[in-house]
Amino acid sequence: MVARYERIAEELRDDILTGVHPVGSQLPTEAELATRYEAARGTVRQAVAVLVAEGLVGSRQGARRIVLGRARSQSxxxxxxxxxxxxxxxxxxxxxxxxxxxxxxxxxxxxxxxxxxxxxxxxxxxxxxxxxxxxxxxxxxxxxxxxxxxxxxxxxxxxxxxxxxxxxxxxxxxxxxxxxxxxxxxxxxxxxxxxxxxxxxxxxxxxxxxxxxxxxxxxxAGSVVFSIRNSIDANPLVRQAGDLRFGA
Amino acid sequence: MVARYERIAEELRDDILTGVHPVGSQLPTEAELATRYEAARGTVRQAVAVLVAEGLVGSRQGARRIVLGRARSQSxxxxxxxxxxxxxxxxxxxxxxxxxxxxxxxxxxxxxxxxxxxxxxxxxxxxxxxxxxxxxxxxxxxxxxxxxxxxxxxxxxxxxxxxxxxxxxxxxxxxxxxxxxxxxxxxxxxxxxxxxxxxxxxxxxxxxxxxxxxxxxxxxAGSVVFSIRNSIDANPLVRQAGDLRFGA
DNA sequence: TAAGGGAACTTGTACAAACAAGCGAGCACA
DNA sequence: TGTGCTCGCTTGTTTGTACAAGTTCCCTTA
Missing domain, CATH: 3.40.1410.10 (Chorismate lyase-like)
Structure with missing residues (x-):
């Protein structure tokens, strides 16, 4: 049994990937999405939070959410x-x-x-x-x-x-x-x-x-690259000086 | 005005840092924390979610949450x-x-x-x-x-x-x-x-x-190191083959 | 024309309640 | 002894409501 918010997140991710919501465009409001998916606003918020955490969508209070990119985080x-x-x-x-x-x-x-x-x-x-x-x-x-x-x-x-x-x-x-x-x-x-x-x-x-x-x-060198998306709100990657931990 | 859940997250982070909740130990349950901070369970969940996203705390359904580490993510x-x-x-x-x-x-x-x-x-x-x-x-x-x-x-x-x-x-x-x-x-x-x-x-x-x-x-080389924490649930960093995007 | 003030809109925070689902310990039975 | 099951505990999901706070745009005013 997959959670409702995960299915909604999946659909939104697909819509972003297939260009229904192009990069740079605004996402529908929570109210619209709630109506469309017949879910409570809280559930829609959870779904969108997934995309925000993945770095696909940018979000800040008061402003409509924006599509930032299409690449999908891997597991x-x-x-x-x-x-x-x-x-x-x-x-x-x-x-x-x-x-x-x-x-x-x-x-x-x-x-x-x-x-x-x-x-x-x-x-x-x-x-x-x-x-x-x-x-x-x-x-x-x-x-x-x-x-x-x-x-x-x-x-x-x-x-x-x-x-x-x-x-x-x-x-x-x-x-x-x-x-x-x-x-x-x-x-x-x-x-x-x-x-x-x-x-x-x-x-x-x-x-x-x-x-x-x-x-x-x-x-x-050249064989693999690590990639990360971050925002002013969510920031998983950290920079450290020298070889602090883990020894030589 | 700092949000309630952020203050709670801050206190919990301090407790982890100062050893009140040592690495490897179990965090109090949501119900306990809700009582202690006189907040609704949802608010406590939001607070703990912050620590989970930072990689400090591990969480899975049914089991008590566990303290994974002390290092704090930077902004x-x-x-x-x-x-x-x-x-x-x-x-x-x-x-x-x-x-x-x-x-x-x-x-x-x-x-x-x-x-x-x-x-x-x-x-x-x-x-x-x-x-x-x-x-x-x-x-x-x-x-x-x-x-x-x-x-x-x-x-x-x-x-x-x-x-x-x-x-x-x-x-x-x-x-x-x-x-x-x-x-x-x-x-x-x-x-x-x-x-x-x-x-x-x-x-x-x-x-x-x-x-x-x-x-x-x-x-x-040796001057800085990038650091990241991930879990089976949250995974911000991605590995890619070669120079796919961004050109040479 | 430009600055300022509001009003409508949108996202963020908080609370409450109920049920689902997974975990773990303890108990009963073979 | 040890295997399997049940039950209580804990976290996960969903809905509903209310208010707070930030943005955006339009309209007024200087």
């Missing part, structure tokens, strides 16, 4: 999982484990993941058969077994872990910056040492806030 | 304006115009900004007296005059434009990736040519959705 899964993102966007992709070992957690890792033992995995990911991403992931001890049981060429670790032990990745914190390719990066990605890479470091947790993994992903 | 202004971000975070900073000229808009720029004439500005920004950012901005023709009237060492263009002509930057779209430093970048930032830079391209518009500026900012 958490698509940001989190390379496989799910690539699949949703129609790319050919692959993955291969290049190395894997259990070891004791460093003090930093213990603080981050809350376990004494960790599993360290090095993966290389390809897009359209080109290597684009080096993924260095450290899993908390309590999922290590399930990860080790996966085949080395497993396409989507996220999906595989859900299937095998019902693990759901629910929350993530991401840090994004640029670094120079190290010797190993360069060899794996087929670029020169020192060439620019886009780095995404992240910690992922379950619904309960229990840390599952800590990962450092390095993308070959 | 739109702080993401958008280097000066406002630096000031809010207690950094010493500066800026200097290195070049500026009016010219006809390219076809791409006309499509983006909606004007035939543009003003191109090259700025160098410093943090703690170190050059960290090269900013190449193209302003729409209708703000060119106001921008040219600013002093070359103007610290905050955003604030200056608001003061002089009441211009409000309201919405932004950002693309983030990594590039190699060009000859000019290298000279200005004091790094070697080809060394990694974090690139942030953005378009900013007014409340009405009217484009004001198109900018490409290049940060020296």
């Amino acid at each position: 958490f899964a698509e940001l989190h999982s390379f496989a799910q993102w690539a699949r949703a966007n129609g790319h050919r992709f692959g993955g291969q484990v290049m190395g894997q070992r259990r070891r004791d957690a460093s003090p930093v890792e213990t603080a981050r993941l809350g376990t004494d033992e960790v599993l360290e995995v090095l993966r290389l990911r390809t897009l359209e058969c080109e290597p684009v991403l080096v993924e260095r992931t450290v899993y908390a001890g309590w999922v290590a077994g399930a990860v080790e049981a996966l085949p080395p060429s497993c396409e989507s670790v996220t999906e595989a872990l859900y299937d095998s032990i019902g693990l759901v990745f629910a929350y993530g914190e991401h840090l994004i910056d640029a670094v120079a390719a190290g010797a190993e990066d360069a060899r794996l990605l087929g670029v020169r040492r020192g060439s620019p890479l886009l780095r995404q470091r992240r910690i992922t947790t379950t619904h309960e806030g229990r840390p599952v993994e800590w990962s450092e992903d390095r993308y070959r | 739109f202004a702080e993401l958008h304006s280097f000066a406002q971000w630096a000031r809010a975070n207690g950094h010493r900073f500066g800026g200097q115009v290195m070049g500026q000229r009016r010219r006809d808009a390219s076809p791409v720029e006309t499509a983006r900004l909606g004007t035939d004439e543009v003003l191109e500005v090259l700025r160098l920004r410093t943090l703690e007296c170190e050059p960290v950012l090269v900013e190449r901005t193209v302003y729409a023709g209708w703000v060119a005059g106001a921008v040219e009237a600013l002093p070359p060492s103007c610290e905050s263009v955003t604030e200056a434009l608001y003061d002089s002509i009441g211009l409000v930057f309201a919405y932004g779209e950002h693309l983030i990736d990594a590039v190699a430093a060009g000859a000019e970048d290298a000279r200005l930032l004091g790094v070697r040519r080809g060394s990694p830079l974090l690139r942030q391209r953005r378009i900013t518009t007014t409340h009405e959705g009217r484009p004001v500026e198109w900018s490409e900012d290049r940060y020296r």
